[in-house]
Amino acid sequence: MRRERSAFWSGSFPRPATSATALATRARRFAGDESGSMTYMAVVLSMMMMIFGGLGIDMIYAELQRTKVQNTLDRAVLAAADLDNELEAQGVVEDYMDKMALADALISVDVDEGLNYRTVVAEGYKTMPSNFMQVLGVDNLQAYGLAEATERINKVEVSLVLDISGSMDDNDKLANMQDAAGTFIDTLLAEGNEDLVSISLVPYSEQVNAGPEILSYLSVNWKHGYSHCIEMPNSVFGSAALDFSRTYEQMQHYQWNYDGYNNTLSDTVCPRYGYERIQAWSHDASALKAQVNQLQPRAGTSIFMGMKWGTALLDPSTRPIASGMIARGSVDQVFEGRPVAYDDTDVLKTVVLMTDGQHDRSYRIQDWAYNSESEYAHWNRYNLWYYLSRYVNSYERSSFYYRKYDADLGDALLGSICNAAKAQGIIIWSVGFEVEDHGADVMESCASSPAHFFRVEGVEITEAFSTIAHTLNQLRLTQ
Helix, strand or coil: CCCCCCHHHCCCCCCCCCHHHHHHHHHHHHHHCHHHHHHHHHHHHHHHHHHHHHHHHHHHHHHHHHHHHHHHHHHHHHHHHCCCCCCCHHHHHHHHHHHCCCHHHEEEEEEEECCCEEEEEEEEEEEEECCHHHHHCCCEEEEEEEEEEEEEECEEEEEEEEECCHHHHCCCHHHHHHHHHHHHHHHHCCCCCCCCEEEEEEEECCCCECCHHHHCCCEEECCCCCCCCECCCHHHHHCCCCCCCCEEEECCCCCCCCCCCCCCCCCCCCCCCHHHECEEEECCHHHHHHHHHHCCCCCCCCHHHHHHHHHHCCCHHHHHHHHHHHHHCCCCHHHCCCCCCCCCCCEEEEEEEEECCCCCCEEEECHHHCCCHHHHHHHHHCCHHHHHHHHCCHHHHHHHEEEEECHHHHHHHHHHHHHHHHHCCCEEEEEEECCCHHHHHHHHHHCCCHHHEEEECCCHHHHHHHHHHHHHEEEEECC
16 A cells, blocks of 8 residues: 655655755855854954964074174174284184084184284174065075174373372382382383383372473473472463463472471472482383382372373373473484374373372472572571471461462362363373272362272272273274
8 A cells, every 4th residue: 555655755845955055055154144253353363463473483583593693703803802812813703603503604704903903803694494484485584793893002192190298108008009000011011012102100299390301391480400390370270281381480499397306308399309200201111110119208299280290291282392302312202293182093191190198288488588599508408397496486487488289279270180181081090099088089080980090908009000001902892
C-alpha cells in the first residue's frame, strides 16, 4: 500500500541547505551585521601594532649596535692618541675593536703624528639583517661610527710663581715645594718638549727681584745697586701688560725685622741674591731646578706682586725684553717672538701661582730718611729695627716708616691682576699650600675656575703640581 508523503516533506517547507550555501549565507550576514565592526577594527589595529612594534625593535637594535661601534671607536682612538702609549697606534685601535667582537666593523685607521702631537681617526661600519623591516623592502640595517682623538703638547708659555716668604720655613714646606716644582719642571720639559715649552720662574716674598737685565729695558729711577726690585703703582694691577711708558721707582733696600737685637741683613724686603731673581723664558730644566733648590724663606707675603710679574711675562708687551735677552744669549733663540699674541691659538699661556699664606702688612722707610746715597748705604748696613731699638727714642720710631700695603689692599690688587689675566685668556692655576680659610678663598677666586684651585697639605703639593703639568699636555676627544 502506498503511503502518503508526510507533510514535513511537502513543498510548503524549505529543503536543507548545502555546506557551501550555508557558508555564503553566514558571510553575507557577517558583512551586514554592524555588531561585528569593533572586532574588525581590533584585528586591523593589532596587525598595525605588530608591524610598527617590529619596526621599532629593528631600529632599537640598529641604534644599540651603532652606539657599541661608536663607543668602542671613541675609547680606541683616545688610547691610541696617548703620547705616553708606546704601542703602534693602529694596532691599539684594532685590538680594542677585536676585544668587542667588532674587528670586521673597522673600516680604516689614520694616524698623523709629529714631535708634539698625535692624531688618530678611526671609522667603523657594520651591517646586520633586518627582521620586520623586510616587509618594507629593507633587508639590512647599518651601524656607522667615526671618532677622532688628538693629544697635543701645545706650545706653552708658563709663569711658575712661587712663594718664598718667611713662613715657608715651617713644617718642611720649602722642601715639599721644591720637590713639587722639580716634578712640574721635569714633566713639562720632558725630552721632545724643550723647544715647545718656556717657563718663567718668579720667586716672590714681599717683593720680586726682577734682576738687572730685565729692569734694563724699563725706565727706572735707580738709587742703589744692592737689589733689583721696583715699586708698582696700584693702577698697573688692572692690566696684564707691563707699562713701558712710565718711570718706576726702585724699591728701597733694607731689612724689616721686629727683632731689634740682631743686625741680620739677609732677610731684606726686596730679595737680594742672584738665585732669587726672575729666570725668564727658560727651557733649561737643570738650571730651573737648581735655582728652585737654592731658594730660602724670607720676609713677608705680597702675592699680588708675584702675580703681576708672572702675568707680565706672558703678555706680548714684554716681547722686546725677550728679544733683547735672546740677542744677549740669556734666552734661547727658539723663543724668538714670545710672548706671542693672545689670539695665537697654537700657544697656551698659563700661570701656576702658589702660596702658603695670605697678604699681610708691608712697610717702607719714609722718604726723609731714605733720600741720599749715604742713607741708602746706611740702611744696607743696619737692620731697620736693630737701628731704631738702639739709636732712636721709642716715641720717635714710628716716624721712620709708613705702611704701604695691608691685607685688604693686597687682596684687592691680586683680584685685579687675576681678572686682567683671565680677561686675556690666560689660564690660572692656584695652589693654596697649608693655607687658612681666608687665604684659600682668595686663591680660589684668582684661579680660572674652582677646578683650577688646589688646597693641599704636606707632600700633596707634589701631586697638585704633577696634575697641572699633565693637564697641560692636553688629551681631548675632538669629534
